[in-house]
Amino acid sequence: MAEAESAGRPLGGPQSGSSGCAGPVRSRIAVNDLLNILVVDDNPDDRALIRREISREFPNCQFGQATNPRELSQSMGAAGWDLAVTDFQLRWTDGIAVLLGVKARGPDCPVIMFTGSGNEEIAVQAMKAGLDDYVLKSPRHYARLASAVHMALERARQRKALREAETRYHSLFDDVPVGLFRIVQDGKFVDANPALTEMLGYPDRESLLAAETMNLFVDAKQRRAFLLALKRTGMIRLFEAQFYRRDGRIIWAETNARVIRNDREGTTYYEGSLEDITMRKDAERALRESEARKGAILNSAIDAIITIDERGRITEFNPAAEKMFGRVRADVVNQELAEVLIPLSLRDKHRRGLERYLATGQDVMLGRRVELTAMRADGKEFPVELAITRVDLGGPPLFTGFVRDITERKRAEKQLRDSREQLRALAAYLQSVREEERSRIAREVHDELGQALTGLKMDLAWLDKKIAEVGTTDELRQSEEKLKELPARVDTIIATVRKIATELRPPVLDDLGLQAAIEWQIQEFEKRTGISCRFHSGLKHLDLDQERATAVFRIFQETLTNIVRHAQATQVNIYLREESDKLILEVQDNGRGMTGRELSGTRSLGLLGMRERATVLDGEVNIIGRQGKGTTVGVRIPIQRSAESQKK
Structure with missing residues (x-):
């Protein structure tokens, strides 16, 4: 097992959690950083020299060492080396082999060759294999060892940062939902992300890269405008154009692009983004069509159509409203409706009603037709029929009123009422005439006919008396009997006449x-x-x-x-x-x-x-x-x- 030392203290190997050959290199190098350094050298004096020189610059170092193949293998298996220092001429191998072994286990781990043997050819070979630096074992080069370590660690940090940046870039490039591209001046794709590939309907990135970008534009004028803007300003923003998908379908897209010049390579690129805005364009078209229909309705409507906001200010005033109220739309928009269209006596009531609705949501006028009094530009008041509906567009509510001038209707209603009154007056007159006629007939029947019948009765009585004085014969007796019946009949006639007269108009009503x-x-x-x-x-x-x-x-x-x-x-x-x-x-x-x-x-x-x-x-x-x-x-x-x- 390799011997581990740190400023004269034995170590068991790299500290857990530190970075090195098998792990990430530190993002920042400082003299007080804890570094795990592997020393591969079979000369104990040289190992001591390495520790001494490096510790002067980095006092907080931990050293591991390998003096034979077994120790080197064990050290390689341990993760966390920040740096490896190896001799070139070893009894069991050479520094090139050690370099390759370290790089195989940890590509990011910097390796410095500190050797007294070797030559320039070996140094070049080692540098090509990934060696970070080459320091000779000579007293005048000892001081450069610490500097070489510092520079090797810094370069390793920069490589790691660059790789991480590239990883983040590619991750962003591949995962962003917006299409990203890079093309050269002749219109060939250099790169394109998955979002762009999917947006344009290509099965894979390679298929898209083989396509001619300039053929994607639906309108050649838009293509020329795009290229001209890039050449003039080097950048273009929010450029909207139509593009062909691979299946021939047309989409709308918004492009942001800029010119990238690589002076070292002598090339120029166009890179940027492409976002599908077809749905937005469809929505805008639908909105325009809706606005056109709305405008047609507003302009052709017979009724006045007026819209106000939550503060009672007019936001819409159609031509029929202009004609009805004698006001121009430009003069009333943003004006309070109460001030320009409502009579003074009703303005406070209107304002209180609007405030109450906004506070409680309750209003007796919404959804109903009501009759009110409005005011023209000249101050004249006139009757209107009003229906109000609430309009919600995601913000404060709007209120649209449909107003109909009912002056003519009111005039017609008055005429109808007057006509009915005239009919009633006529009916009353006819009734009066009928009653007068009944009274007249009753008087005539009672007075004239009654008097005539009474006279008849008197004459018959006189005649009866005269016949009685003449004498009697059979004929005279019969006539006498007939004459005696006549008064009773006359009495019946008189009673009938009186009954009729009473039924026509009872005298008691007048008397x-x-x-x-x-x-x-x-x-x-x-x-x-x-x-x-x-x-x-x-x-x-x-x-x-x-x-x-x-x-x-x-x-x-x-x-x-x-x-x-x-x-x-x-x-x-x-x-x-x-x-x-x-x-x-x-x-x-x-x-x-x-x-x-x-x-x-x-x-x-x-x-x-x-x-x-x-x-x-x-x-x-x-x-x-x-x-x-x-x-x-x-x-x-x-x-x-x-x-x-x-x-x-």
Whole structure:
């Protein structure tokens, strides 16, 4: 076993964890570093000399020694030598063999030949075999031994650092997901990494290196622009071009490249990166198409389309909005919507609503159509219909409003309301005319026809008296009998005429008022139908104008008619009262109850007429039917006193 010494202390070999022939060389050499040095020499004096000279420069050294083949073999098997010093002329071998053995076990371990024999030829041979230095064993060269050790260790460190850098470079070159390349001026690939090989669709690196790089450009103009930029500036960045893959498919790629000149070799290279940006280009194209569609929609939309950000500032304002509000897009973008489009009285409400939504996420306007008031550039307010939707693009929310000017619609709605009011007025007028006509007919039937029949009766009585005075014959007796029958017939005619007149318009309505007319109608209804009625009146004295009294009475008559026709009732309760300057009439029956379908069906024209009568007078008719529990008709009419009552 080789003897190990360190500044006179025995060693068992290299320290565990140190670097050397079979391990990594130190990245930095300092005089205080712990070094493991193997000395191969069969002369003990020379070994001592080596230890002494090296320890002067590196005091913290550990030495191992080999004086025969067995010790050398054992020392070679031990890892961790930082340096080997060998003699050339050994009894069992020579320094060249030792050098080769050390390099075979540890290529990075520097070897210095310290010898008194040999010549220049041997030195050259050894240097070619990997020897780091050659020092002669002569007193005037002893001092150079430590320097040679230092230089050998430094060169070993540099070689290791270079190799590690190259390893890192190749690892990065091979593993980076971006295509990397190096080409010469004639367009031939010198190198290419796996990412580029895969990007361009080649099966292996060799296939790609055989390709002509200039043929990869789809557009010759792009190729010329690429080369021209490199020649002019020596560098090109973010150059986008289309390239052919091996399968003929076209991809978009972004290139960064620079010119590398090797003056020693007299060559020029182009090296750089190629990144596939096809997906980005597709996304950009899709975005452009989307923007084009959006622009087409915005520009052709009939409705105004306005987008605001979370602070209420306008970000989009389409041509329809320009026309509607009388403002130019460039003037309103980045302006607060509330300041330019919303009336002053509504601005605070708008701002509070936006703040509340951003704080709570709750808003009653999103997803609904609402009617609001907007403001034109000249300050004029106009009605709009607004629908708002939230737009999320990964940042603060945006809000897009679709605005429709409903000025014409509102005008049409007003015209429709006016038309309906006119129709109601016409209906009221026709109703009034009809009532007047009924009254006139009733007067004529009662006065003229009644008077005529009464005169006829008087004449017949006189005639009867005269015939009785003449004497009797068979013919006269028969005539007398006939004449005696005529008064009874005339009485029947008079009663019929009075009945018709009363049904056309009961005199009691004009003479005694609504309450008396209702009581009379109830009596007539009970006589005609046999249905029991109870009348409850909370009125002490009510003198309605003729129009309202007539309307309520006719509604009451229609209600009783419906009860007879449809209700199958046996009991009717009638309530008449005054509440808050309104006349209330309620009619409740215990019949089968009207259904919702019956209330809205085609047979409900009578009910519609009742409602129309009330509507004309700003009143209302409510009908509630519960199946099996009867029907309630409620009439509510604003009270307007008669002219005579108002005078009182």
